[in-house]
Amino acid sequence: MGGMTLHDPDELAFAVARGDRRALARAITLVESARADHRARAEALLAALPRDRTALRLGLSGTPGAGKSTLIEALGVMLTGRGMRVAVLAVDPSSARSGGSILGDKTRMERLSREPSAFIRPSPAGGQLGGVARRTREAIALCEAAGFDVVIVETVGVGQSETVVADMTDVFALVLAPHGGDDLQGVKRGVMEAADLILVNKADRDPGAANRTKGDYAAALRLMRHRPQDPQGFPAVMTVSALEGAGLAEAWDAVERLFAWRREAGHLERLRGEQRLRWFEEELVAQALQRLHADPRLAAELPGLRGEVEAGRMSAPEAARRALGA
């Protein structure tokens, strides 16, 4: 990029679309910023991106200790080995409190990070789930415009993060470790309902337990209602071993088959359209709140109203009504 400033959103969009990795990294930094002038440029950047590219967006969640990042790394290395370009993004709404982030540990995904056709972006530090979701949607759009074949969005199972990730990806996979007893590892119902693929990892350690777990989840999935976007055999449950690589090719094959079927049957475009509409609604809320916080009249009245509310002299709803001017 040399001396190019990339302050101009159109230039930055052009560099991203050309596949310039430093431009992509800068573009993601820009969309992650909360500064008002950065937001304006981020919006212009997003508006200037090419819209004719379609990556396979794979959402990936899992219980702690299921070996999620080992699996993503093994999958990523396999795919780049096949000549595909792979981006990995992380959604971690808890990073604000814990001070860390999913991919923040530099030793993680070491092999994949050395692949020239892989792009790994740790979760931005801080922020509430709403903000993280917004920035991740934008980072996905940037990676897709940059020509990646696959965009993997990883999330920890915190709060609503899985359903948030399922709502911005084409295929959503859940990674689990084989379980010992008869529980379902506390997997929330909403997460089960969002899963297209359940990968029981660590099948190398105890194949019997892995197969039993697979059977249990297959039985649980049969109780869920059929979704129109599922062809015969989906949602599917498979055993894999990220460590030994067993089952990875089959798992990826299932992901691609599902993606292709949904695309041909028109479900991909429908699902993405629905996702875009929810994104729009979230943006409406986020931008309306930004404007609210930037309102000088409100800024002037807020301290006094806060004092009244804190002391219990005015009810919160009344103070809010006065703050908004009515």
Add this chain to the structure above:
Amino acid sequence: MGGMTLHDPDELAFAVARGDRRALARAITLVESARADHRARAEALLAALPRDRTALRLGLSGTPGAGKSTLIEALGVMLTGRGMRVAVLAVDPSSARSGGSILGDKTRMERLSREPSAFIRPSPAGGQLGGVARRTREAIALCEAAGFDVVIVETVGVGQSETVVADMTDVFALVLAPHGGDDLQGVKRGVMEAADLILVNKADRDPGAANRTKGDYAAALRLMRHRPQDPQGFPAVMTVSALEGAGLAEAWDAVERLFAWRREAGHLERLRGEQRLRWFEEELVAQALQRLHADPRLAAELPGLRGEVEAGRMSAPEAARRALGA
């Protein structure tokens, strides 16, 4: 109430403050309504309530099967037996999807519901957590103004509901069943951090397991950072048997001791002040969004913008900016 219409917020507030149960029930129905004219009356009602009454607000959450409602009923019957007035409210953000509500089953809390000094209000059907939280805060304010000594707010452990309830109560208790293994029953870290009291229920079944569970949680709590609002010995872990009543008096004693200590040390007023401020911020957001949705210009432009976004011809952030007029 006879022929009184209670359409007038001041009259309704007066009737609530006098302890009129039908007025309280109507007032809660009013704050639960999403209709714009009802909202305006609800706000006027809240503003007209007396502010000089302080109930002990007890939040109560727990894993499914922990025997939460049996415990609330036993506790409620014990307290009404001591001459106290007890209100029970429910927060259930999942009721929108499941079609049911925590207290919707009429057979639940049958004994307590027959007590004349008890008031049980099931969770309103439908709505997102934000809306449910808002209505619950308002229902708490109404019950407190109605002169209840204790307001128990029950929640299922769905999404963020426990932390939401912890943020609107004075004392937050977690009800758990004795566990078998070495897990902590998937209790989320944020919930542990919010707990003032952990009640290991069903101690009648297997006292050994209950005591082991108590020990495990006591050890886990010692790893949490000290909070200024905790006197010596808190957060506390106790075993109880809701079925047999064992430990209930001791558990309630702990709740009252903690409440009294916090009140005398000034923490109660500080914590409530902080809660009121967060309520205010939530109200600002909720009311700003209501106004947004009521804006006729936006209503006229929305269909066209939605079509552009859904088809992928316009980015969601850009469409939102245009919708808000800039």
